[in-house]
Amino acid sequence: MPLILQPEPNASVLRHRDMILHDLTQLAEPGTVQSQIEARRAFETDALTAYRCMPFAVLLPRTTEEVSRLLAYCNVNEVKVIPRGAGTSLSGGALPTEDAVVLCLSRMSRVLDIDFDNRFARVEAGVTNQSISEVVGPDYFYAPDPSSQLACSIGGNIAMNSGGAHCLRYGVTTQNLLGVKLVLINGDVVEIGGSHLDSPGYDLLGLIVGSEGQLGVVTEATVRILRKAEGARPLLMGFNSSEAAGACVSSIIASGVMPVAIEFMDRPAIKVCEDFAHAGYPLDVEALLIIEVEGSEKEIENQINLIVGLSLQHEPTVTRISKSEAESAAIWKGRKSAFGAVGRISDYVCMDGTIPLSTLSETLTVIARICSEAGFQVANIFHAGDGNLHPLILYNANTPGELERVEHCGAEILKHCVAVGGCLTGEHGVGIEKRDLMPLQFTSIDLQQQMQLKTVFDPHWLLNPSKVFPLDGRKAA
Ligand SMILES: Cc1cc2nc3c(=O)[nH]c(=O)nc-3n(C[C@H](O)[C@H](O)[C@H](O)COP(=O)(O)OP(=O)(O)OC[C@H]3O[C@@H](n4cnc5c(N)ncnc54)[C@H](O)[C@@H]3O)c2cc1C
Structure with a gap:
């Protein structure tokens, strides 16, 4: 997976960039345009840390209008733009190229409206996933829960159609998003969707979700908020083989019982997570399932009985139902910090x-x-x-x-x-990581059609252009 490395810029390229920086600074609010090496270094990679490349500037706007002015300039002057939220992408989605500016939404982190009667919240794109649940709590929550939720932004979640442990029941980002404010590369500001289900016209919202920063920059999102269930309880099930655990998952899903989450860890993962979080995971099993159910006390009991009954044919060696809030929190802490825990070793x-x-x-x-x-x-x-x-x-x-x-x-x-x-x-997401594997999934005609769609939104291919599509075969797009 070769990274597109640019040749060392020559004097005329550097002069051209100085002019761009000068113009952008004139258009932006004070402090928005950052070109010092220390500022740019903080944006040279995302969570795919094996790859890094410094952009020639970082833009940190505070309003949709500012984003619009900056993008309109970049379009006319053919400046590449890498939209960025918190930089937690694991596929290199926010990785810059040396000839691009990073447009980071982190300063746009206001909650604009909360409507409990109509069950939605309107937020700026830089708001973190977790803070949405915090502001609408304790009775409501925003359902998609990536393990990175403490840091990742709703704009990044929309661009990647992010999921999480509890998406088994509640769906991923696309099922929980009602509308966006999107700035197109020419600076036009469009509203897509709204604050209620099923807006009229084409489902353009479905197009924007998962578009990996290639069709426009999301500056605001209207998300669905849900009422919290009466109660929730995880249970742990340990097995002597991954195959038995896998077969148990298939049995539960096939039966129609719908837990809110079924998470899997194998022996190496269990050990690393237990060492890190002291969650009380059994260490003498080959595979562990964390299964969570929700509802009233009676509903929880019924679902657990059904699941335990279904599991018997797969001979779990450990079955442990959480007995307290503290135990449940520890079980989830272990799972949600898994990537960080592996990163320690x-x-x-x-x-x-x-x-x-x-x-x-x-x-x-x-x-x-x-x-x-x-x-x-x-x-x-x-x-x-x-x-x-x-x-x-x-x-x-x-x-x-x-x-x-x-x-x-x-x-x-x-x-x-x-x-x-x-x-x-x-x-x-595909990002840069899986860009060259796309032909495994799609024919060249499929890819050409997808690239034509990008061209409609972004005729000069300026928005996050080095991602998603293999570099070979782009000419026809
Ligand atoms: C420890 C860890 C655990 C994780 N767990 C999960 C998980 O459980 N589930 C999951 O789905 N993901 C997970 N991720 C991946 C990552 O957190 C998600 O992809 C997340 O949505 C990225 O959000 P971000 O704000 O960091 O976006 P960034 O990394 O900054 O950007 C990601 C992509 O979104 C685009 N983008 C960002 N903001 C905007 C915007 N406002 N408008 C248009 N495009 C934009 C960027 O161009 C890029 O293509 C995990 C990552 C880490 C490091």
């Missing part, structure tokens, strides 16, 4: 593919084989209920050639996901 790449649930056990065996043949350890932590895998392949970033080998290994896993009827990406 090793460099890793986090793959993100989906598979049909019926192929879960087979896929886990294939992942283990691919990684062991390449000599890498793998820890599997994922949203099992909706077949969204996250194998974390451990490697040493300081050993020359390991990154390429580990990426090859990840690509083999994603090929398998596609081959069994799944998808290249579940919730982390």
